[in-house]
Amino acid sequence: MKHVLAILVENRPGVLSKxxxxxxxxxxxxxxxxxxxTDHPDISRITIAVTGDEYLVEQLSKQLNKLIDVIKVSNIGDDCVARELILIKVHASPATRNEIVEIVNIFRQKIVDITKTSVTVEATGDIKKVEALIEMLRDFGxxxxxxxxMIAIDRGAKAIDIKQVEKKVNHYE
Structure with missing residues (x-):
């Protein structure tokens, strides 16, 4: 099962490596x-997707919370908004360019670069939508x-209280 962890950390060198x-x-x-x-310059958010069971995620969360620079670890549930950004460079001849543009428009994405031999598409959306676009463009090369x-955020009113996190960060200074 795929899990998404939102990890708030102090914005310092080496934290991501840890x-x-x-x-x-x-x-x-x-x-x-x-x-x-984040909107607080001293705090960064790391979003990590990992595959495993509930026990694995619980153990990872406990281990992450032991790291000095980690402020808060949240397991984002299934009821979330998740997005990914991709750039896709596709072979495009004059004969196929219009068809590529049509496909990109159907997916409500945009073309960010065109040359004589290629088209570069910028796409954002949930992972399934992005993968579907890539599949549609594969025939062109x-x-x-x-x-x-992936970045993700819980739906609705559930949120990480950044004011509480700011107090914890300021407490260390």
Missing amino acids: VAGLFGRRGFNIDSLAVGT VKEVVKTG
Whole structure:
């Protein structure tokens, strides 16, 4: 079963290495990883997708919480909004360019670069939608695919209280 962990950490050098290293030392593969600062400049959020059972996620969460720079670990449930950004470079001749543009428009995505021999598509969406677009473009000859890691947030009112997290970070200073 796939789980998504949202890990709030102090925005310091080496923190990502410590977090990713914990997964490696325990023999767990990271399916997806995305990192960025939050609206608080001293706090970053690491979103990690990992495959395993509830026990595995519970053990990883406990181990992550032991790391000094980790502020909070949350297991994002199934009821979440998850997105991924990809760039797809597709072989495009003058004869196939219109068909590619049509497919991109059907998926409500956009073309960000066109040359005589290729088209680069920017796509965002849930993982299944992005994969479906790639499959539709394979017949034209996909030259390259670049993906970000998945980012996710719980639906509805459930949220990580950044004010509580800020107090904890400021307490260390």
